[in-house]
Amino acid sequence: MSNLPLDLVEEILSRVPATSLKRLRSTCKSWNNCYKDQRFTEKHSVIAAKQFLVLMLKDCRVSSVSVNLNEIHNNIAAPSIELKGVVGPQMQISGIFHCDGLLLCTTKDDRLEVWNPCTGQTRRVQHSIHYKTNSEFVLGYVNNNSRHSYKILRYWNFYMSNYRVSEFEIYDFSSDSWRFIDEVNPYCLTEGEVSLKGNTYWLASDEKRDIDLILRFDFSIERYQRLNLPILKSDYETEALSVVREKQLSVLLKRNDTLEREIWVTTNDKIDHTTKNLLWIKFLAIDQRTCYHWSCVSFFIDEEKKMAVFCDGYIGGINETSRRMFYIIGEDKYYRELYVGDSPIRSHRPFVFNYVPSLVQIPQATVIPKRRRQQLSLVLQRCRASKVDVWITDKIDTKEVQWSKFFTVDVDIGGRAMLSYDSFFIDKEKGMALLCGL
Known part of the structure; x- marks a missing residue:
């Protein structure tokens, strides 16, 4: 049957009883693929004896x-x-x-x-x-x-x-x-x-x-x-x-x-x-x-x-x-x-x-990526030191907000200790912050 068109092979296999087809799945790769194909298994459930x-x-x-x-x-x-x-x-x-x-x-x-x-x-x-x-x-x-x-x-x-x-x-x-x-x-x-x-x-x-x-x-x-x-x-x-x-x-x-x-x-x-x-x-x-x-x-x-x-x-x-x-x-x-x-x-x-044996596939749960937990972040500049502290929230509810320090960085570069920025965002995985300004 290796020389037959794939659609004809599927038509033949769709008439083979489920338990017999189960034993045939190891015969070749294409037959095994039919066994796993939902479209084929649905057709098989209707046509097969x-x-x-x-x-x-x-x-x-x-x-x-x-x-x-x-x-x-x-x-x-x-x-x-x-x-x-x-x-x-x-x-x-x-x-x-x-x-x-x-x-x-x-x-x-x-x-x-x-x-x-x-x-x-x-x-x-x-x-x-x-x-x-x-x-x-x-x-x-x-x-x-x-x-x-x-x-x-x-x-x-x-x-x-x-x-x-x-x-x-x-x-x-x-x-x-x-x-x-x-x-x-x-x-x-x-x-x-x-x-x-x-x-x-x-x-x-x-x-x-x-x-x-x-x-x-x-x-x-x-x-x-x-x-x-x-x-x-x-x-x-x-x-x-x-x-x-x-x-x-x-x-x-x-x-x-x-x-x-x-x-x-x-x-x-x-x-x-x-x-x-x-x-x-x-x-x-x-x-x-x-x-x-x-x-x-x-x-x-x-x-x-x-x-x-x-x-x-x-x-x-x-x-x-x-x-x-x-x-x-x-x-x-x-x-x-x-x-x-x-x-x-x-x-x-x-x-x-x-x-009644069947090749029907059990629907598997769709893995949905977990949404990132929404948090607030805050950048503070120390007035008497050339350092910037970045803080993020650990907990936010109707009663309280809990903070933890994300990192501290020295910004005294070339005698310029104060930063001027309008907006920022952080990347928790890389441990970095990007500050944007004029």
Whole structure:
């Protein structure tokens, strides 16, 4: 391919899946340059075939998961789920959020990191000066002419009896700054957030009307919007939300009267910030005898195989450790449990999610040169000595001005001890002053 025009090479490479292209970047310099070119990576995200991998947050680290559901219905092979090993940087992750191939990670030592597992690129985002413990974070973007402008939403709620205080802040990658947004409080309790087409979706409960719903945060207008669930009956309870191949939403519901679960999937042609009403179809019904003990927090579905994979953890096993379990559910009451190990950590349940590798570049903060601190300077001539003192301010505020001597110089040159000047300026770095006059 070395003899091909560069634009044709780019056209070919833009169709290569992200993980394969990652391995090809060391082939030659021009290919590696494509890998780093934002224009190329944006084109690649639109044209290249999507890969759907499975990642799992377990014991504060991210692991890749191999899931094989082939030939289950034909009884040719048993399903298999295998943890392939820890991936990514050495950080203890307490929370994770996936958006557009990027992972927004909150760490146990209270840091906020953005990480692209495909490219290995990371960036730390400094907390706002208004940051409070127990703040929640989600990542999103605004689509500007096929270019994604990334933002982070921080939201914090404090409850005391019937009193509630909320804060909402936006971090903009382009300006590397936080700012408050007002009049956005949705007055809902939220959980189970996911990202779809740059916007964030939650399972929510209206505090005043006592109804369940789906809440969306639209990053383009920075406002919350309410959407419908498939069923509004009081005998149903929402349990988990998931994204299907970056196109649709799926929700897990539990019937309180029978403890049965149902998975519903949206059927809208597309879901974006303009969608006002969600259309739903029942995907799978789960017999209560196989799931009565679940406390499920995450799942994903395979539409083609008509199956769902759930991840859960519960206290048990040796020394009351937390047992990590996968449950595979299919049609005709198919059910399989797969044990993937114990964990000594009880505070965080395992979390499994579909990950789509991407070459997207994490926007880096623009380094703005620090402005020189403005100071006053003063030149004093001693009346009884041929010396000039140059002073500069150390501190200026409304109450006081503090001075320090910059330097002293003898000006008795050729018997002319007094200087005549109209203006001057100093150069602190060179330790010099220039006096101008007639």
